[in-house]
Amino acid sequence: MxxxxxxxxxxxxxxxxxxxxxxxxxxxxxxxxxxxxxxxxxxxxxxxxxxxxxxxxxxxxxxxxxxxxxxxxxxxxxxxxxxxxxxxxxxxxxxxxxxxxxxxxxxxxxxxxxxxxxxxxxxxxxxxxxxxxxxxxxxxxxxxxxxxxxxxxxxxxxxxxxxxxxxxxxxxxxxxxxxxxxxxxxxxxxxxxxxxxxxxxxxxxxxxxxxxxxxxxxxxxxxxxxxxxxxxxxxxxxxxxxxxxxxxxxxxxxxxxxxxxxxxxxxxxxxxxxxxxxxxxxxxxxxxxxxxxxxxxxxxxxxxxxxxxxxxxxxxxxxxxxxxRPPAGGQTSDVASCQTLGTGPLLSIHHPNLRADFHAGEAVALSGPSGVGKTMLLMEIAGLQPGTSVKVHGRPPVAYAEDSLRAMVSMLPQRCALVAGTVRDNLSLSGSFSDAELWQALDQVALAEDLRQRDGLDTTLGEGGAGLSGGQSKRLAIARNILIKSDILLLDEPTEGLDAATAEAVLHGVRAAVPEALIIAVMHSGAQHPVFTRRVGLSR
Structure with a gap:
C-alpha cells in the first residue's frame, strides 16, 4: 500500500x-x-x-x-x-x-x-x-x-x-x-x-x-x-x-x-x-x-x-x-546545470585499462576482446553511463547540462534507432537542416544513390526503419550523427554489415564530414584502416 x-x-x-x-x-x-x-x-x-x-x-x-x-x-x-x-x-x-x-x-x-x-x-x-x-x-x-x-x-x-x-x-x-x-x-x-x-x-x-x-x-x-x-x-x-x-x-x-x-x-x-x-x-x-x-x-x-x-x-x-527524483533545489548534482566548458583536453580517459588524452581532429580505433567494456566506455563518454574515469574539457560528462553535452558529444550505438516516417523525418531528429545538407550527409555515407532510385528524402520507412536493409539503416543513422557536427563523434561498429567498398567509402566520408571532430570508433575489424590516426586496445 x-x-x-x-x-x-x-x-x-x-x-x-x-x-x-x-x-x-x-x-x-x-x-x-x-x-x-x-x-x-x-x-x-x-x-x-x-x-x-x-x-x-x-x-x-x-x-x-x-x-x-x-x-x-x-x-x-x-x-x-x-x-x-x-x-x-x-x-x-x-x-x-x-x-x-x-x-x-x-x-x-x-x-x-x-x-x-x-x-x-x-x-x-x-x-x-x-x-x-x-x-x-x-x-x-x-x-x-x-x-x-x-x-x-x-x-x-x-x-x-x-x-x-x-x-x-x-x-x-x-x-x-x-x-x-x-x-x-x-x-x-x-x-x-x-x-x-x-x-x-x-x-x-x-x-x-x-x-x-x-x-x-x-x-x-x-x-x-x-x-x-x-x-x-x-x-x-x-x-x-x-x-x-x-x-x-x-x-x-x-x-x-x-x-x-x-x-x-x-x-x-x-x-x-x-x-x-x-x-x-x-x-x-x-x-x-x-x-x-x-x-x-x-x-x-x-x-x-x-x-x-x-x-x-x-x-x-x-x-x-x-x-x-532530484534532491531539493531541483538539480541532480552540484554541477548538473553547467553550460560553459571546463579546462583541459577535449577528452581524458583514466580507465583501469586505458589512460590517455585525445584532441580535436584525431580519429581513434578502439579495439579489444568481446566483453572488455568498449561499448560501456563509449556510453560513459556520452554521459549515458555513470562513471568517473572520463572527462570532457576537464569535467565529467554528466556534469554538463543535457543540451550542452549533446552539442559536444554524439554517438552511434550498435543498434540503430530509426522511427516510422520519411528519411527526412529520421535525419531531422538531430535538428533542422536544408535538403542540400541532408543530401550531402547521405552522399558522405554512400546512401544517396540508393535513395535517389526510390523517393529520395520522402522515402517512407516503417517502424524501426523497415524498408531499409541493416547496412542502409546503419548508414542513415551515421548520416544523422554527422549532421550534428559535434566535437566528439562516437561510433560503435560503424562498418558492421557493410561490404569492403561501402565500409571504405563510409569511413572516408565521415572523416571528411567532420574534419575537426574527435572520432572514436569501436572496431572488431578494420582498425588498421588509414583513416585512423591512433589505435587503442583495451585488455581484460
Whole structure:
C-alpha cells in the first residue's frame, strides 16, 4: 500500500484544486442522496400519519416537497459535476505522470534504457500507467467521500433522531463493511496480479506471432504457438472468473449488511418511539438513511477487487520515479546545470585499462576482446553511463547540462534507432537542416544513390526503419550523427554489415564530414584502416 499512496500523492499534486473540488462534489452527492431518501421517508410517513389523524389539510406539504425536488435535482447536477471534474483531473494527472515517468527513464543509464527497447517492456509500462487511473477514481475519492459522509451523517442523525440509531448505522457500515472490503481485497490480490501477468503474456505472444508469422509458418511452429496462446487465454478467463466470483460474493454480503443496518436502525427508532423520545415520522429516518448510505459502500467494491493490479503497477512505477527524483533545489548534482566548458583536453580517459588524452581532429580505433567494456566506455563518454574515469574539457560528462553535452558529444550505438516516417523525418531528429545538407550527409555515407532510385528524402520507412536493409539503416543513422557536427563523434561498429567498398567509402566520408571532430570508433575489424590516426586496445 505504500507505493499506492506514493502514486496517489503524485496524482493529487498534479492538480490539487480540481481534485479537491471533485472530492467535495463526491461528498455532496452522497450527502444529497442520504438527505433525499431520509427526507422522503420522513415526508411520506408524516403525511400518512397526518391523513390518518384527520389533519392532512393543515399539514405543510410544500416545503418538504420543495426540499425533495431540490435534493433530487441537486444530486443529479452534483453527480454530473463530480464525474466531469474527477475524470478530467485524473486524465490530466495521468498525462503529467506519464511525462514525469518518461523524464525519469530518460535519466536512466544506458543499460536501463536498452532494456526498455523491447515491446514487452513498453506494453508493460503502458498497462501499468493505465491501471493507475483506478487509484483516484475507484479508491482515494470513494474512500474519502465515504468516511466524511458517514461522520457527517452520524452527527446530523444523532441530533435529529438519537445517538443510538446513528451509532448502529455507523458501527455496522464502518466495521462490518470494512471487514467485507478487506476480505474482498485479500481474496482478489493474487488473482488480479496473475490476471494482469497472463494478459501481458497473451498480448506479447499475439504481437510476436503476428510479427513472426512467416518464420512460424515456414518452421511449422504456428499451431504450437497458437496452442500456447489458447492456454494463456483460458488461464486469463479462469482468473477473471475468480475475480468475478469474489466480487459477486462481496456484493451478496454487502446486500445482507445493508438489510441488517436498515432493520437495526428501524428497530432502534422503534425503541426510541416507544420511549417517547421521538415522533413516528422521525423514527423511520434511520431506516432510509441506512439504505441511502449503502451507495458509499457499494462503489468501493470494484476498486478493491482491482487492488492487486493497481498495487503491482504502483510497485513497479513508484521506485522508478523515486530513484531519479532530484534532491531539493531541483538539480541532480552540484554541477548538473553547467553550460560553459571546463579546462583541459577535449577528452581524458583514466580507465583501469586505458589512460590517455585525445584532441580535436584525431580519429581513434578502439579495439579489444568481446566483453572488455568498449561499448560501456563509449556510453560513459556520452554521459549515458555513470562513471568517473572520463572527462570532457576537464569535467565529467554528466556534469554538463543535457543540451550542452549533446552539442559536444554524439554517438552511434550498435543498434540503430530509426522511427516510422520519411528519411527526412529520421535525419531531422538531430535538428533542422536544408535538403542540400541532408543530401550531402547521405552522399558522405554512400546512401544517396540508393535513395535517389526510390523517393529520395520522402522515402517512407516503417517502424524501426523497415524498408531499409541493416547496412542502409546503419548508414542513415551515421548520416544523422554527422549532421550534428559535434566535437566528439562516437561510433560503435560503424562498418558492421557493410561490404569492403561501402565500409571504405563510409569511413572516408565521415572523416571528411567532420574534419575537426574527435572520432572514436569501436572496431572488431578494420582498425588498421588509414583513416585512423591512433589505435587503442583495451585488455581484460
Amino acid at each position: 505504500r507505493h499506492i499512496l506514493q502514486i496517489a500523492k503524485l496524482l493529487v499534486q498534479a492538480d490539487r484544486r480540481a481534485m479537491g473540488r471533485g472530492a467535495l462534489l463526491s461528498i455532496a452527492v452522497l450527502l444529497m442522496g442520504v438527505s433525499l431518501l431520509g427526507l422522503s421517508g420522513w415526508f411520506i410517513t408524516a403525511t400518512g400519519l397526518a391523513g390518518l389523524a384527520g389533519i392532512g389539510i393543515a399539514f405543510d406539504v410544500f416545503r418538504p416537497s420543495a426540499g425533495v425536488r431540490f435534493l433530487a435535482l441537486g444530486r443529479a447536477a452534483a453527480r454530473y459535476g463530480e464525474r466531469l471534474l474527477t475524470h478530467d483531473a485524473t486524465l490530466r494527472a495521468l498525462a503529467a505522470f506519464r511525462v514525469d515517468l518518461l523524464r525519469s527513464y530518460a535519466r536512466s543509464d544506458a543499460r536501463a534504457l536498452a532494456n526498455l527497447r523491447s515491446e514487452g517492456a513498453l506494453t508493460r509500462i503502458i498497462a501499468d500507467v493505465d491501471a493507475l487511473d483506478g487509484v483516484i477514481l475507484r479508491l482515494v475519492l470513494p474512500i474519502v467521500a465515504a468516511l466524511v459522509t458517514h461522520i457527517l451523517v452520524f452527527g446530523v442523525l444523532s441530533w435529529l433522531v438519537g445517538w443510538s440509531v446513528a451509532l448502529i448505522i455507523l458501527g455496522l457500515y464502518l466495521v462490518a463493511g470494512g471487514a467485507i472490503l478487506l476480505r474482498l481485497g485479500h481474496a482478489t490480490v493474487a488473482p488480479s496480479r496473475r490476471l494482469e501477468e497472463v494478459e501481458q503474456r497473451l498480448r506479447r505472444g499475439a504481437i510476436d506471432m503476428i510479427r513472426d508469422r512467416d518464420a512460424l509458418i515456414l518452421s511449422a511452429s504456428l499451431p504450437r504457438k497458437e496452442a500456447g496462446l489458447h492456454r494463456l487465454d483460458q488461464e486469463a478467463r479462469a482468473k477473471a472468473a475468480d475475480l468475478d466470483r469474489a466480487e459477486r460474493g462481496a456484493g451478496f454480503w454487502m446486500s445482507l449488511l445493508v438489510a441488517a443496518a436498515a432493520m437495526a436502525a428501524f428497530l432502534a427508532g422503534a425503541v426510541l418511539l416507544d420511549q417517547g423520545s421521538i415522533d413516528a415520522a422521525s423514527a423511520v429516518i434511520g431506516l432510509f438513511v441506512a439504505l441511502a448510505l449503502a451507495e458509499a459502500l457499494l462503489q468501493l467494491r470494484r476498486g478493491v477487487s482491482d487492488l492487486g493490479r493497481v498495487q503491482s503497477a504502483a510497485e513497479r512505477l513508484a521506485p522508478q520515479l523515486q530513484s531519479v
